[in-house]
Amino acid sequence: xxxxxxxxxxxxxxxxxxxxxxxNLDLYMDQVIQIFESxxxxxxxxxxxxxxxxxxxxxxxxxxxxxxxxxxxxxKKHIILISLIYQLKGALSIQDIKMTLEKxxxxxxxxxxxLEKFYQSYVRLTENQVERFTSDxxxxxxxxxxxxxxxxxxxxxxxxxxxxxxxxxNMSNFYRRLAEKLVDEMSSEGE
Numbered sequence: 290x291x292x293x294x295x296x297x298x299x300x301x302x303x304x305x306x307x308x309x310x311x312x313n314l315d316l317y318m319d320q321v322i323q324i325f326e327s328x329x330x331x332x333x334x335x336x337x338x339x340x341x342x343x344x345x346x347x348x349x350x351x352x353x354x355x356x357x358x359x360x361x362x363x364x365k366k367h368i369i370l371i372s373l374i375y376q377l378k379g380a381l382s383i384q385d386i387k388m389t390l391e392k393x394x395x396x397x398x399x400x401x402x403x404l405e406k407f408y409q410s411y412v413r414l415t416e417n418q419v420e421r422f423t424s425d426x427x428x429x430x431x432x433x434x435x436x437x438x439x440x441x442x443x444x445x446x447x448x449x450x451x452x453x454x455x456x457x458x459n460m461s462n463f464y465r466r467l468a469e470k471l472v473d474e475m476s477s478e479g480e
Contacts, residue, residue, distance in 0.1 A: 293430045294423075301331040302419040305412050306372045308405055315362035318343055324368065325375070341375065349374055354387050356394045366397055369408045376415075380465045385472045429456055 306328055316324075325341040333340060349355060355370040363371075370390065377386045396402040433452045437445050 293426055297423050297426055302422065303416055304329055304332040305376070305415060306368070307412070308369075308409060311365050311368050313365055315360075315364050316368070317362060318346055321346065321363050321368060321371065325371075329375075341371070346371065348383070352383050352387055353394075354383070354390055356398050366404050369404055370394070370397075372408075373411070380461075380468055381472065385469060388472055388476050429453065429460075432456075 306324065310328060311324070322341050322343065326339070329340045349371065350358070354374055355367055358364075358367060370393075373390065374386055377389065381389065393402070393404075393407075397404055430453060433449055433456065436452060437449045440448060442448055
C-alpha cells in the first residue's frame, strides 16, 4: 500500500471556500459554478467529475435548501450556503440537509445571524478535524498492520488494504448515523 500520509495529502481535505475568495457582489449561476470549480477542483475523484452544476443548484433552490435568489443572482450568503450544502451532501440526504439548514436560512433572512462569522467557525472546526483525521488514520493503519500480521497470509498487502477500507467505511457510517440522529432530533424539536 502506498504511503498513507501521501494518500491523505492527495485528498486535499482543507477544501472549503474561504471568505476572502468570495466576492462581495451578486453573481450569476455560471460565475458561482466557476468559483466552486476553480477552488475545489482538487477534491474531485475523477477529472471529468463536476464539483457543482446548474442542475445541482436548481435542485437546491427547488428543494428550498437556501432562501430565494433575487434577479437571477446569488449573494455571498447564497454562496456560503451552497458551500455548506456541498459539504453536507456527502453524508446527508437532501431532505436532511433541508431540515438542518431551515432555521439557518430563517435567521439569514431575518438578519439575525452573522453568517460570515458562523462560516469562519465552521471552517476552523473542519481544519482542526483534518489534523485529527490524519492522526487517526496513522493509528488505524498501525492497528490494521497488527491484525494482518496475525493472519500470516501471502496476500498481506491486499488484506491490509481491505481491512483499512472496511474500517474507514465503518467509521464513516458511525459518523453519518450520528449526524442523522442529530438531524432527527432537530426535526422533532421543531415540531
